[in-house]
Amino acid sequence: MWKPDRQSKQPLFQQIADDLERRISYGEFPPGSLLPSERKLAEQLGVNRSTVIMAFAELRSLGIIESQIGSGTRVSKYKWGVTPKHTPNWHRYAEGGSFLPNVPFLRRIREALGQRPSLIDFASGELAANLSPIDEITTLMNENQYTAYLGYDNPQGYVPLRQTLVSYLRQYRGIQTTESSILITSGSQQSLYLITQCLLSPGDAVAIEDPSYCYSLPMFQSAGLQLFRLPVDCKGIRPDDIRSLYKKHRIKMVFINPNFQNPTGTVLDSERRIQLLNVASELGLPIVEDDPFSLTAYDGTPPLPLKSMDPIGSILYIGSFSKIAASGLRIGWMIAPHSVVERLADARQQMDFGLSVFPQQVAGQFLKSPFFDPHLERLRMQLLFKRDVLIEALQRELPGLVEFTVPQGGLHLWCKLVPEIHDGKLLEEAIRRGVVFVPGSVYGSDSGFVRFTFARPDTEEIVSGISKFAEALRSIIN
Template sequence: MWKLDRDGKRALYQQIADHLEQRISYGEFPPGSLLPSERKLAEQLGVNRSTVVMAFAELRSLGIIDSRTGSGTRVSATKWGATPRHTPNWSRYTEGGQFLPNLPFMRRIREALIQQPALIDFASGELAADLAPTEEIAKLMSTHEYTSYLGYDNPQGSMPLRQALVGYLEKYRGIRTTESSILITSGSQQSLYLITQCLLSPGDAVAIEDPSYCYSLPMFQSAGLRLFRLPADAEGIEPEDIRTLFKQHRIKMVFLNPTFQNPTGTVLSDERRRQLLAAASELRLPVVEDDPFSLTAYDGNPPLPLKAMDTAGSILYIGSFSKIAASGLRIGWMVAPRSIVERLADARQQMDFGLSVIPQQVAGQFLQSPFFEPHLDRLRMELRFKRDILIEALNKELPGMIRYNAPNGGLHLWCRLNSAVQDGKLLEETIKRGAVFVPGSVYGSDSGFVRFTFARPRTEEIEQGISAFSQALRLLQE
């Protein structure tokens, strides 16, 4: 992100004017497009509004922009030797296409984190740098040789990595599979994207948990799918609801995160797992099991995944390195029937010709290295410690104002406020005070729910961040 040179000889307003002129000339702001308001630009750049006013005045004097009361400031339609009829209407293009943008709250959170890197981040669903096995992976990379071949690899994924995953899945998740039934992806979201684009058709009905991380992903709506909700309680979804939805809407697929569910942290009970598998088999209904958090179980004993109990071949199993090691490796996997793997591998090859070879080799070596289990032990201990710090801070800052159930694994704490407030106002007030979280409505809940991710902030930041949230909440309740 561009920054002002506050120690330079050139005046700040001139730097801003030059930067805007450059962006306009590059086509980032096409002729006729609306520029940010003076107030918003001043906040983004950390300057007085009068500085931006002077920069705009400089650009107006050059005929680059036009300002009209009540209509804002726009790029001149005739500057740069162009006229509107010769310039693509980029705004129309950004509003078109079938792939929808992120939800407004998610875009606002991303924007805030980019503009204010010091925000205490309870929103990002990834591990902090100190929880990743950085030193272990560095040792592996320094002591292992990597392939000299840097061309396209097998579109299904590196064979050594798939072989390593066969052992990993049996040892840690009780899943018996073969290399031919595994597809390597760039993470859980690419797995979900391939499923929604290749195995389903516009108009198909699918079932998701309520609340659900899937609700926050526009890829489902982009694929033209109809979403139907499965209400969840402390033991997860009720399998009988699947039969009801099948009868009423002929649902084609079910998407579940049964272990330390995102966002609630709940675990589908053993009895309901058995009932779910029976219903899926009876209805011949595929179930997508997203399982990113199971190995974070704080006691080291996660429940068996649905896939390990599946005798009818109903489960498409998705896993990832992102929540147990390092999201930056961009390694995920799917276990599915061979015909499905081949179909999705063909589609993925059309997208990117396959994943980078080196991260796949690193991931395979890490799974088979003596570093893996000690890393998991440390990760579980650190996550539990951060969870406890977060709960202690909530009890101190918001006694009697918030309810939650402490999860036994995962990265998230799902909370319900005892008095409702507007999600947008609460988010903005919290950002002003130096922290950010995800409103529950992002996951399909009513206003008054929040998700705090405790894996991302540093331990010493957690209490400070909850204090900022508490101040914002109390302000809105006055």
Template sequence: MWKPDRHSKKPLYEQIADHLEQRISYGEFPPGSLLPSERKLAEQLGVNRSTVILAFGELRSMGIIESRPGSGTHVSKYKWGAVPKHTPNWKRYAEGGSFLPNLPFLRRIREALQQNPDLIDFASGELSADLSPLGEITELMGAQPSPSYLGYDHPQGYMPLRQAVASYLDRYRGVQTTESSVLITSGSQQSLYLITQCLLSPGDAVAIEDPSYHYSLPMFQSAGLRIFGLPADEGGIRPEEIRSLVKKHRIKMIFVNPNFQNPTGALLPDDRRGKLLEIASELGLPIVEDDPYSLTDYDGLDRPSLKSMDRVGSVLYIGSLSKIAASGLRVGWMVAPHSIVERLADARQQMDFGLSVIPQQVAARFLESPYFEPHLERLRMQLRLKRDLLIDALHQALPKLIRFHVPQGGIHLWCQLVPEVNDAKLLEEAIKKGVVFVPGSVYGSDSGYVRFTFGRAKAENIGTGIAKFAEALRALIR
């Protein structure tokens, strides 16, 4: 006989209600038939009677069953009629499927920001309007000739944009490629999704940095992948540890974010980059390099990409305009062997028949325009200012209560709280005070870590936001 699963995250009463609804829909309990009493059903299922009462209440609220004093509980005649008919259980559908929802913390942050747009936002990983080249893009759009055709574009993306990306990568990232090896995507997320869905199989093991923002992406679990962390310090991952992971778990692919890593801001040293490429080549392992932050280096230094150092073709390179221009353009790219690009382009075409050509035209013109380099210089200057404001505010509001390594680029500050507190309680208390951040556990770390992202918050609000966070923290450690 069926029993509810006590290890499931779904409450027992919901499991019982779903099970009874299914049996009713299969005709095991026809319309008008009498259901077992609450007491008898509780005995059969090995639960408290109160649990069955809750399950019956759930079914009663949907009109599936009805109770009459002295007559017991029956399957409703009016809801089902002669043939079982009722509204689909959309809750069951919403909880089903193989693609998992966002993590609860991320859903809570999004909900809080929607409910109160005045919250000071240290959680969102995008640039504020004043850091985006809105004026320049508006001007480029105004000067752009009307498109001659608005049909489906090439599966790999708009040819002039692929050419512009190839030129950009050669100039700024030291990556030499041609447009035939470039796939245009709607940002880095789509690139990662295509890789996990098309190049890997359920059960495959992959290695990611620990902590890593990849822990926050349910797409890895949705694809049935097994994730194993490569511990990272202030200099990023230690490549030698890849060997033991491969030996223990037969790793199929490595995902890294070597320049100003999300969430830690770490910069992988050149010697570790060389060692990583050497080990990957020796073991025949592909590396996925996600490189969104390199051009935000506050000193404008030329930080090499792994792809530029790759001599054997081990690296799949991912980039986008989201962290250096505007996330709303939804333009990203991947550089890979042509056979891989063709495979992923075919899969992406099945999903959406290709991207809109208009934002691709805008992106191509921006990358090639005289506006691009001055924009980068302003962006670096403003991000450095925001980082310094954040660090000063933390020193003033939380002396001796927080530790961090100062990043030299990117938009994130990774902090360890000296008094370890519960992530969920701290987030809720911070929301009450008027500020949001991302708990470190979202990225695979233990509790007691937080990520402050300073790209979104206005400069004048950073000090106030940290003061509010300090109030929330102190409220929990008194």
């Protein structure tokens, strides 16, 4: 992102006006389109709002832009030709389409992080750079040749990675499968997208944990699905709830994250697992099991997935490299019956023609390398340490004001705030003080819950982040 040069002799406002004129003339902002607001541009460029106001005045005097009170600042239409030519109404196209935008809180968080990379980030559900196996992967890349083939990949994904996953899934997840039952995807996100787009139809009813990260994904609504809730208590969902939802709404599929559930951290009770599988087989109901966090179990004994006890094939299993190693490789996998894998691989070809081979080669090498086990061990210890730093900070800064159950794995701490607060107000106060988190309502819960991801910030950031968060919270309850 371009920033004005404070050493230059040219005034800041003039630099900004010149840059905007260039961006307008290159089509980033076509004739008739809306410019970002003065406030937003000032934040992006790190200048006072008055400087942006002067830059806008300069462009207005040249006839390049026009401002109207209440409708913002637009690129002038008539500057660009003798006859009144028409640029497409891009804004209307961008607003159209049946695909819904991300939820507002998440867009706000992304915007804030984009503008101020120094924000302490309890929001992004990913590992810190120093928890990712960067050195190990660099070593593997230096030892191996990754460029033998640069053509399109197999529609189901790179065959050697699928072969590695067959062993990985048996050894680490207790799952027996075949390489032709595996589809490599761009993380769990793409697995879920393919399932909601290709196996379900508009109007279909599905059941989802409450709360659940699924509520943060507008893809369920974009696909026209009706969502029904399965409340999560300290032992996870109650399988009987599925039976009654099925009777009332003929639900077509159940989405569940049984191990260290996102956001609550809950592990589904073992008795309920058996009940759940019985309900599924009784109703012939498919269950989508998302299993990204299991290997982070802090005590080193990851709970097994439902899929490992699924004799009749009720379960579509989703796994990922993102939360145990590196989200930036964009490697996930799905295990499904032959007919489903074929269908989804065909659809994915139409969407993006499959994944790049490189990251698949790298992920496969890492999973079968001697680096993997020590990496997991280190990851678990550091996550446990960070969890405890976070909990201590919360107890110190907000005694009596937050409640939570201590998670035994995963990247998140789910907190209930004791005072009644307004989610959006708290988020804005926190951003103002330099920290972001995800309000619980993003996950479908009532106002007054918060998800803190402790995997991304370092321990010092956790301490100062919670201190800033505490200030923000106190500022709105007083």
